[in-house]
Amino acid sequence: MAGIRAKQKEKTRQALINAAMNQLNAENGFSSLSLREVAREAGIAPTSFYRHFRDMDELGLTLVDECGLALRQLLRQARQRIESGGSIIRVSIETFMQFVADNTATFRLLLQERSGRSRSFRLAVVREIDHFKAELEDYLVNEQSFTRELAELQSDTIAKIVFSAGADCFDVDEEEREIITEKTILQVRLVARGAEATRRLLKKQT
Amino acid sequence: MAGIRAKQKEKTRQALINAAMNQLNAENGFSSLSLREVAREAGIAPTSFYRHFRDMDELGLTLVDECGLALRQLLRQARQRIESGGSIIRVSIETFMQFVADNTATFRLLLQERSGRSRSFRLAVVREIDHFKAELEDYLVNEQSFTRELAELQSDTIAKIVFSAGADCFDVDEEEREIITEKTILQVRLVARGAEATRRLLKKQT
């Protein structure tokens, strides 16, 4: 019952995932990545791959899911840190940017497959981004008392800005990344200010 | 001197470009697109490909360049239309979205290779987006009297929003695309309002 068998299986499964991530680090997009290569890097025979995933797409979806999950957990932690003081915008964006730096490979996969590959791939990515938006939207409604409509518009805008900024961080050093981070903070504040002005505008009209 | 030879060469060159664009329409990203397939669709022998491009990458860069050029020309036309009355934001975004709808294949390539493939590819894409930003930035400085700094922040933000929105249009029907267009207009107005508020804020401080 020790599950020594299941243990080993999980281990090689992880080896496959890591192998895929490593090869993603290079200049090769996920689609130009072969089952055989991944298996080779993971140290198993090509045919053993099928014991874990139906095909490469299933592996890719797993990567997307894991990436999204990790990001969400990280941001949730960040939000707790905020409750004990700190700028919501700054802390969130700094956390996000750090995440991108630490998980460049999978995050690149996420953005790259956002507009390519198979439908199921795209849907998975959209789902992850929607999670991000939904949590931000709820925050804006509950903590900042925005209307649902304005919060939705705002969170969608911010998501676009932040994810684009994340993509800008792929090939830059830490110094450059800090510059981008600061710029992004300013940009999100710009949006927040615009939303605030819009709210006031709407109030006056009634 | 009629250049009947050069004429023919240009014709098959275009055939290659069109073939690549057609195959891009499907669910295949550019990187999963083979020289042989493109040559086949263009109606020439695989080895004749080399008479026109060193390799597939060179073809891809050509596509990116052409796509960017067409977009710039279109937006310049749009701006002329604006000078004879019309909302700059609305007209620009509607034009942009129409362009994406008409050139889905190449625009998808543009966004996809923004964060993938070889360095030269990425640089080419960044260059195109920078063109877009620069023209917008100049407009904001010259016509709207923003400071260079605030104009730069604003144009970068808007570029992020608009290009992301473009990506959202890839797999949707015309109805959905109109919804996205309207949403994008609201989002850009949000940013414009935020920039306006920021400008006033800075003026008061001095």
Add this chain to the structure above:
DNA sequence: CGAAACAGCGTACACCTGTACGCCGAATGT
């Protein structure tokens, strides 16, 4: 006119791909 240039072709090669099939040996369940 004759010679050079050159777009396009066909053949050929070495390489890589996904995956079907059957086997093995260790972990597991009874």
Add this chain to the structure above:
DNA sequence: ACATTCGGCGTACAGGTGTACGCTGTTTCG
């Protein structure tokens, strides 16, 4: 203790890939 399960392996195959090489027939140029 024995039968079953199952992760991993090796072999094998058909198909696709990029591209080197040398040949054509037409256009171009002196």
